[in-house]
Amino acid sequence: MVNVFGYISIQPDWTVDVGAALESSEPGKFWVSAYKLGEDSIHGHIQVSKSVSADGTTLVNLTAVDAAITAEYVGPLQLRLSSASTGTVTPVVYTAPRSTVACSQIARGTGVRSFDVSRYGGLMVAGGDDGVLDVYNTQSGQHRVSLEGHIGDITSCVFFPSGQVVLSAGTDLRLRVWSASDGTNPATLIGHTAAITDTAIVGLGKNVVSSSKDGTLRLWHCGSATVLHAFDLSKLPLNAIDLVATKESEEELPANEFETAGKIAAVACEDGRALLVDLRSRETTAVFASGVPVRAVAYAHAHGLLFAGRSDGVVDVWSTDEPAAPAYAFKRNNSPISALRLVQRSEDGPPLLCVGTEDGQLYLVALETTGGKVTSAQVVEELVAFDVDPITQIRTAPSTAPGASRQSIWASGRTGKVHEF
Numbered sequence: 001m002v003n004v005f006g007y008i009s010i011q012p013d014w015t016v017d018v019g020a021a022l023e024s025s026e027p028g029k030f031w032v033s034a035y036k037l038g039e040d041s042i043h044g045h046i047q048v049s050k051s052v053s054a055d056g057t058t059l060v061n062l063t064a065v066d067a068a069i070t071a072e073y074v075g076p077l078q079l080r081l082s083s084a085s086t087g088t089v090t091p092v093v094y095t096a097p098r099s100t101v102a103c104s105q106i107a108r109g110t111g112v113r114s115f116d117v118s119r120y121g122g123l124m125v126a127g128g129d130d131g132v133l134d135v136y137n138t139q140s141g142q143h144r145v146s147l148e149g150h151i152g153d154i155t156s157c158v159f160f161p162s163g164q165v166v167l168s169a170g171t172d173l174r175l176r177v178w179s180a181s182d183g184t185n186p187a188t189l190i191g192h193t194a195a196i197t198d199t200a201i202v203g204l205g206k207n208v209v210s211s212s213k214d215g216t217l218r219l220w221h222c223g224s225a226t227v228l229h230a231f232d233l234s235k236l237p238l239n240a241i242d243l244v245a246t247k248e249s250e251e252e253l254p255a256n257e258f259e260t261a262g263k264i265a266a267v268a269c270e271d272g273r274a275l276l277v278d279l280r281s282r283e284t285t286a287v288f289a290s291g292v293p294v295r296a297v298a299y300a301h302a303h304g305l306l307f308a309g310r311s312d313g314v315v316d317v318w319s320t321d322e323p324a325a326p327a328y329a330f331k332r333n334n335s336p337i338s339a340l341r342l343v344q345r346s347e348d349g350p351p352l353l354c355v356g357t358e359d360g361q362l363y364l365v366a367l368e369t370t371g372g373k374v375t376s377a378q379v380v381e382e383l384v385a386f387d388v389d390p391i392t393q394i395r396t397a398p399s400t401a402p403g404a405s406r407q408s409i410w411a412s413g414r415t416g417k418v419h420e421f
Contacts (some may be wrong), residue, residue: 003330005379006036006089007361008081010046010068012387015077019062021048032069034083037333042085046071077311094382097419098401100128101126101141104134106416114156114393116411118163121397123180124410125166126418127154133168135180140387145183149176154196160205169196175210176340177222189220191227200243203259209279213237213347217267219279221256228257230280237271242340244299266299266306274308274318288318290326296340296356303350306375309334310339315355317367317374326376328367333361341394345406352380354409356391362411384421389413398419 001102011017011030021028027049035041044067051059062071068085077098078094081090103126105112110128117124117138127133131150136143137167153173159166159180173292175189175196194214201208205311207228208220217238218230249261260279267275270293288306296309305327306318313334317327341355341366353365365382392412399408 001329003328004037004378005330005332006039006083007094007332007363007379008083008094008382009033009035009312009361010079010081010090010094010384012385013294014046014079014094017098018048019074021347022050022058022060029065031065032071032081034067034085034089035333036240037331039337042069042083044069049106055341067163082123088406088416090095092379092382094384095421097383097385097421099138100385101136101138101420102419102420103128103416104132104143104146104218105130106123108132108133110317110414111209111414112116112392112412112418113154114168115395115398115410115418116158116393117395117410118393119161119397120163121400121408123159125157125159125180126412127157127168127170127238128152131172132259133157133166133178134415135183144178147176147178147183147185149185149188150174153195155196156253158199159200161203165205166375167199167201169210170358171195171200173212174332175208175220182349185282186224189222189225189227190232191218191220192216194237197238198240200241200265202243202263203245206258206304206416207256208242209243209265211238211241211267213248217241217265217277219257219260222392224256226256231277231282232271233267233275233277233284234271236271237417238267238269239293240268240297240393242266242297242299242330244301246301249280253280260345264299264301266297268294268297268308270294270365277307277321286320287322288316288326290314290316296337298340298359300342300351304372305350307340309340311336313337313357315340315353315365316379319374329379330365330377332357332361332412333359335361339394341396341409343396343407343409346404352406353409354383354394354396356394358390358412360386360389360392361389362386364406364409382410383409385411385417385419385421386413386415
C-alpha cells in the first residue's frame with residue numbers, strides 16, 4: 001500500500017513579498033496551492049500586512065484569500081501552513097534558504113547537475129552541462145578556481161575527506177581527481193563503457209567507487225588509476241549509490257585496496273531493484289525489488305532501513321531484515337524522485353529523509369516506529385526555493401545556525417544556484 005500525502009506549494013520567493021510589505025504601508029501577497037492526488041486542487045494567495053502591538057512590536061499578519069489554507073508567520077525565513085480542505089495538510093514549517101551560492105554555470109547557461117560541499121562547509125564544487133567544474137567559498141560565494149578537462153555533462157562531483165581534493169565524473173566515461181586549490185588533474189580513471197552516474201569516496205580516498213549506465217559498479221585505486229573490481233550488477237543503468245561504513249575492521253586487504261572492509265554500497269537500478277553490495281566480499285548481500293525504476297537511494301544502516309526513490313514518485317521504505325515487501329511506502333504525486341539524502345538530527349531516533357523530485361519539491365520526512373517497525377511517516381519541513389525546477393543534488397553539512405535541530409541541507413536545481421537551508 002502506498003500512502004498518498006497532500007501538500008501545499010508556495011511562491012518560491014515569498015520572502016521578497018513579505019519583506020516588501022514590511023517596508024511599505026501597502027499589503028503584499030504571494031501565491032499558494034494545495035494538492036492531493038485524486039482530489040481537486042485549490043489555488044489562492046496569502047495577503048501580507050503589518051500591524052503594531054501595544055508594546056510597539058511589529059507584527060506580520062498573514063491572511064489566506066481564495067484558498068482554505070491557514071498561514072502563520074514564524075520568522076524572516078519560515079512560515080507555518082496547513083489546510084483542512086485538500087488532503088488535510090497538517091501544520092508544516094516552510095523554510096526559505098539561509099544562504100545561496102550563485103554559480104558560474106548561470107552565465108554559461110548550463111545549470112547545476114551536481115555539486116558538493118566540503119566536510120565543514122567552507123568550500124563548494126559544482127558542475128554543469130559544459131564539462132567544467134568550479135570551486136567556490138561558500139560564505140562569500142567567491143569563485144576560486146575552474147576545473148577543466150571533462151567533455152560533456154558533469155554527472156557527479158564529491159570532495160575527498162581532506163576538503164582539498166575533488167573527484168568528478170561525467171558522460172565522457174571518465175573519473176577525474178582534482179586539486180581544489182590550483183585546478184590540477186593528477187589522475188584520470190578510465191574503464192566504464194557508458195556514462196557515469198554517481199561516485200563515492202571509500203574511507204580517506206585511496207579507493208573510490210562509481211556507478212554507470214553500463215550496469216557496473218567499479219572499485220578504483222586512485223594512485224595507480226586502475227580498476228580493482230567491476231561489479232556486473234544489471235543490464236540496465238545504475239542510477240545512484242550511497243556508500244555506508246557499517247563497521248571497523250583490521251582485516252588484511254589485497255594490494256591497492258584500502259578501507260573496503262565493512263563498506264556497503266546501496267545501489268539504485270533502472271531495472272527496478274535496489275541492491276546492497278559489500279565492497280570487500282564482492283557480494284550482493286540484499287536485493288529489494290519493486291519492478292519500477294529506482295532513481296535514488298539512501299541507506300540508514302544503524303536503523304536497518306533502505307530508502308528507494310522511484311520513477312513513479314513513490315519512496316519505498318525497506319526493512320533490511322524483510323526484503324520481500326516494503327515496510328512502508330509514500331508519494332505526493334507522480335513526479336519521479338530525483339534525489340534522497342539522510343539528515344541527522346540532534347535528538348535520538350532515525351534520521352530525517354530529505355526528498356527531492358523532478359518537479360522541484362524538496363521536503364523532509366520523519367518516520368514513526370513502533371517496536372522497531374516503521375508504522376507511519378510525516379512531512380515535517382518544506383524547503384522552498386525551486387519553481388518546478390528538477391532537484392539535481394542534495395548534500396548535508398554541520399549546521400552553523402544557533403540552536404539548529406538538524407544538519408544544514410544544501411540543494412541544487414537547473415537554475416545555476418545552490419541553496420543552503
